[in-house]
Each structure stands twice: as C-alpha cells, then as structure tokens.
Amino acid sequence: MTEELLYTPKELDRDATFYVAGHRGLVGSAIVRRLEAAGFANIVGKSSSEMDLKDRDAVFQLFGEVKPTYVVLAAAKVGGILANSTYPVDFLSDNVRIQVNVLDAARESDVERLLFLGSSCIYPKFAEQPIREDSLLTGALEPTNDAYAIAKIAGILHVQAVRRQYGLPWISAMPTNLYGPNDNFSRSGSHVLPALIRRYDEAVATGATSVTNWGTGSPRREFLHADDMADACLHLLEHYDGPQQVNVGSGTDVTIREIAETIASLVGYEGETNWDTTKPDGIAQKLLDVSKLAEAGWKSKIDLREGLERTVAWYREHVSELRV
Template identity: 55%
Template sequence: MEKEAKIYVAGHRGMVGSAIVRELEKQGYHNIITRTHKELDLTNQAAVNDFFEAEKPEYVFLAAAKVGGIVANKEALADFMYENMILEMNVIHAAWKNGCQKLEFLGSSCIYPRMAPQPIREDSLLTSELEETNEAYALAKISGLKYCEYLNRQYGTDYISVMPTNLYGKNDNYHPTHSHVLPALIRRFHEAKETGATTVTCWGDGSPLREFLYVDDLANLCIFLMNHYSGNETVNAGTGKELTIKELTEIVAEVIGYTGNIEWDTSKPNGTPRKLLDVSKSAQLGWQYQTELKEGIQLAYEDFLTNPMRAER
C-alpha cells in the first residue's frame, strides 16, 4: 500500500478496527476512511453500495463484526449468523464492484473444527464439525473468507483473509456476561478486589487450553499481510503459545492484585477443549508477535481502568 492510498477500515470503533487505525497512522498512512454505524449501516446493502461508489477506497480492512463470548453466541445464534453474513457480503461485494485493489477479511479461529489436530493448520478448514456454542458465528466467517477466495478464483481479485486466535487489549468489551474470557476475567477480578470478595467463581473446570494475541500485534500483522501476502488460503494470527484457563486466571489475578480464592463452576460449559493455531505460515512470511501475555494483560487492565465507558458496557 502506498502511504497516500485511500484505505477504508470497517469497524474502526471496535477493538480490532481501532488497533488497525492506530497501526496505520503509526506507519505513516494518512488517507484513512472510517464510518460509524450511525453514519453507515453495513447490513444495508444500498447504503454500502452508495458509500463505495462515492469513496472508491483502494484498500479495505474488514474488521466489522457482531461479536461476543459463549453466552452471547449461544443465546443469539440467528442474530450472529445473519448480521455477520449480511455485513461482510455487502462490504466484500461492494469493494469488488467498485474496483478495490485489495481487501483483507478478518475472521476468527472458531472457523476451525472443534477437534482439529493441534496446532491447527490453515488447511484444516471444513474437515470436520464445528464447536456447537459458536457454530453460527463460525459459519458466517467461513462464508466471508470463502467469498473472498471465490472472487479471486473467478475474477482475479486480490482479496485475503486472516484468522486471529483469542484477542485482547485496548478497546475490548468488558460486559459482565457478553464478553470473551480474558476481558471477563479482568472485570471479575477487578470487582472482587474492589469489593473485598474472598472468592471468585469461574466457568468450567479450568482445563481448556487457549492462546491469546495482543490486538496491536494483530494490527501489525494485518498491515504486514496487506503488503506482503496474496493467496486464497487464510493466514493464522497467533503466538504459537498456549496455557490453561486456570493458569490464565492466576495471571490475571496477579496483575490485578487479587489475593482471594478461585473456585470453578463445573456446571458451566468449557467450550472447545484446546485451540492452538499453527503460526508457521506467518513466521515463514517474516512476521513475529511482540507482546508477551503478562505484559499485554497489564496494558489491557490499564485500558480497563482508564476507559470507564468500556468498563461499564
């Protein structure tokens, strides 16, 4: 991408989109286009077409999505599938119709089969069944990346996709029930510390293995791939390192300064037992993550404390 190129970041107010905007500005890109949901409803096909016809962005980062944790996904299966599929199809199609040079689609590691061989390679996609608790979201994301692939194959476009592992960092969602595991733990332990609670109860049994990537590292990879990668197969984004949820809770408690007991509610679901991405592809391309987990959690906690709007939603 040329420094003066017109770049549209869809979903710039979200955790990933805002990180991409920060990284673009850091690297000297200055012609960045954004629209709030109020200004542009990405589920409105006519509005999206009008926007692309008027602005003609040369590059698009598609980071907009309806997201949530296990509870949100399980309670709103139809909403997660419909809204994500509609908005991504509208943006990708409008980009193609209006001659966008390159588009990058942001997905999620939940697209991979529940019992995929670990670490999960990009070519394990669609080889077996998905995790039931986020199947609807996964199917929508798979559709988006496949549409990019099919446009490349049929029309010769240069549309790519990147599949991040579990993300965390600045501008995360700390909702008490509709957030992902790490921000949910940050809020829970912070509130326990503030109220002097002697016990914090966490879901499941603490055994699932997870990998976490700091969102600013993802943003750096996204721009790296836009400049250095073309291909139909997606690219995994992660650290290649994993830990148990139990180990994660202990790190979060340490960072926040909570010294009480941690108990486990085994009546609640664990989710996928293990989810570690094979990141050899991004490594071969020449990219490496920078932020270690404990440092990233400290940065995320600072953001939680200094962004009351984020902490309350």
C-alpha cells in the first residue's frame, strides 16, 4: 500500500475501541473528556503504574488484547526549560521509546486512524513568525529543549513513514503551549504557565510581598486550553488527512510578563514581581500559523482569561493532591 491510496476523513465509529495513550495527563485527560462527551462508548487508557510504555513487550501485549480501532498518542515525558536543560538524555530516550513502541504496535495491529501529538518546539529557533508547518527541519533548534524536540520530530517522521510504506491514514498535530486541568504544577518540572499559577498562589497563601520569575518577561508565547486542544484532535481525526503535521493553536500570543500579571490578578496577589534576568528566556517568540487548521474547519473557542480562571480554580481545588 502507498500514500497515493486516498482516505476520506469521516465521522468515527462511536462504538469502536479508542485507545488514548497518556489518558491521565493534561492533553490525554482532556481528550477522554471530549470523547465521552461525543458519545464514544469504549475508551481505553492505562496509567503509568499499570503500563510502562517504554516496555515494548507490554505495549505489544496491550494492543493484542485491546485491538483498538483508533489511537491518540498523547503520552510523553514533558517539562519546562529547567527540566529539559537538566535531563536531555531522559527527554530524548524516554520519548523515542514510548513513540516507537506505540506506533509499531499500532501498525502491527492495523490501527485504522491514529493521531500523534508533538510540540511546537519542533520548529527552528529562528523560524519566521507565525511558524508555518513547512518550517520543520529548516534550521537549528532551541538548545534548551533540542533533545525533546528531536524525539518529537522522530515521531512525525515515523507517522509519515507509516503512511508511505503501509498506506495507513495516520496524522500528526503540533500543539502550542497548553494549559488546564491535570497539568504538571511541580516546582521543578512544570511549564511556565502552571509554574506561575503555583508561584503566585503560594505567595498569596504565605503572605509573601515579592515573587521572582525567570528571565525578562519579554518573550511572547501562545497558549491554548487543553479542552480546546482535545476538541481540535477529534475534529482533525474526522476532517483531515495528509502527511504534513497540523499546527494547533489560538493564533494569538502574549508576553510572559502579561501572563504573569493576569495570573497575579486572578489569584489576588498584590505584591511586587521581580525578574531574574540571569535565567534564560528561551525563544523570543513562538506563535503558530494555524491557517491549515482553519482550512480544516476549526478554531479555538476558549478565551485565555476564561481558561486561566478555570485553571486557577481547578488548581486550588486539587492542590493538596499535586506533585511538589
């Protein structure tokens, strides 16, 4: 079979088995919520304590038993600048193994439709803004997360190779910076937005009069609520087919300083905010071109401030259960 054999996207069978790898994470849990709301009756997920996706034999056994028709690969080892800079081997090795195992098992099981989730960090550090899909592999990566980016690029190419060699209509989506319920709010491993929520909320709780954030606050970032991302995933599975990855974002960006000010306001923090300019900023701007997604008929619905309000409320309700 070859990629020239055309596939026409259509509504997915609500009674078919749907496996969500990483179903308890930020994106995976949102995808499960979206699938349940859409009426899918047989959603399968395994927690990391039940299934180590780095264990190839265990992954193949799972696919042999479950025999899913559809798969979303949302499982990944993720982290912010500090974690990516400190543990590049872990981010490269763990993610490549997870991807290879799941994608190989899905191919052997003839999974009809699969969506691989990557990251916007796959694009070159100095890519033209907003970043188009065809910017992939046209320049050097941002050094602070290049190992993670290489792993995700490998996943995109793996999906493309499956399309060419086996003719399976698998696709890839590249989300912008995501946030929402079930995010990682740990002090050492979180991304910028959950880290800011925790930092400012703790400052309110302890009566602190100053908060110090990394960098200058000037980098511009695009943010998308996980529930929007989940909605986009189902939409792409039912409306898009093609070898090129699809950017998923809101199409707008804000500075880190603006995000910090908004979060401080939402949690009720009235103290001083300082910026440690000895710490890295990362890429100056990262905004995705989402025209391909718009052509497929989807755009984001959750306003940033509304999404942040919901996320702060969720964090405060679950803070006692979160990783430190």
